[in-house]
Amino acid sequence: VGNQREESGLERSFPRCIDALDGIFRFVAEALAGLSVNSAHEFTVNLVVEELFTNMVKYSLESKREISLRIDRQNGRLLVCLTDFDVNEFDVTKAPEIDIHRPLSERSPGGLGIHLVRRVTESLSYRYENRTSTIEMMIRLEPEPRGTE
Amino acid sequence: VLEIRVEQDGKVSLTGRLDASQVNTARSFLDRLQGSTTLDCAGLDYISSAGISVLLVTLKRLQDAGHSLRLVQVNDRVKNVFRYAGLDRIFSVE
Numbered sequence: 340v341g342n343q344r345e346e347s348g349l350e351r352s353f354p355r356c357i358d359a360l361d362g363i364f365r366f367v368a369e370a371l372a373g374l375s376v377n378s379a380h381e382f383t384v385n386l387v388v389e390e391l392f393t394n395m396v397k398y399s400l401e402s403k404r405e406i407s408l409r410i411d412r413q414n415g416r417l418l419v420c421l422t423d424f425d426v427n428e429f430d431v432t433k434a435p436e437i438d439i440h441r442p443l444s445e446r447s448p449g450g451l452g453i454h455l456v457r458r459v460t461e462s463l464s465y466r467y468e469n470r471t472s473t474i475e476m477m478i479r480l481e482p483e484p485r486g487t488e
Numbered sequence: 489v490l491e492i493r494v495e496q497d498g499k500v501s502l503t504g505r506l507d508a509s510q511v512n513t514a515r516s517f518l519d520r521l522q523g524s525t526t527l528d529c530a531g532l533d534y535i536s537s538a539g540i541s542v543l544l545v546t547l548k549r550l551q552d553a554g555h556s557l558r559l560v561q562v563n564d565r566v567k568n569v570f571r572y573a574g575l576d577r578i579f580s581v582e
Contacts, residue, residue, distance in 0.1 A: 360509045361489075382534060382565045385507075389536045393508045439574025443548060451573055452537040458572040 503531030506539030
């Protein structure tokens, strides 16, 4: 596990397995404290990171590389960046929106994670080059995190 | 970490985090529930789509058998996840 502190953010790499979530949540708490971000935002950051990290683990089976997570604070926002190396392209921003108004008999879990990410972030972007997927999310810090209002 | 247990009053309490790493633990417990059930979520700090999916499967199974699944003492942040998912109209979330 690598660890590198830069001017304002913190970056760490995690093994591509679901059991890495505990370490990821600890890292998020540590990063937010280091960036002097209110812990009220921790729920939202954990949610978006879990949803996208688990997607990478489940669907990019061809890679054995660790997944990098970086958290920065910029202009009243949190910038959360996940980087997945040696993978095929999958643009999460193009994933179809789910219909949350369907009745229980027609509901399935598919697509719910991306829907939640879209709901609680201010922006979501995807970049793919040299077999590397990079997902960036902006989360508004003030006045209240969108996921907890 | 997630802890699930049946309390003396018959409610099932969830404590901790219901995330993707805990769904197998949750599923193995919830799959054994029979009859209408109340989940006490006072100690549930966090839920993701993976956790919601387990509850969704449990709700469908119980409703198909003519029973109900009620979630009580749900904190606002967890409640918001249900609302964003459009499931606050499907689950009884209090």
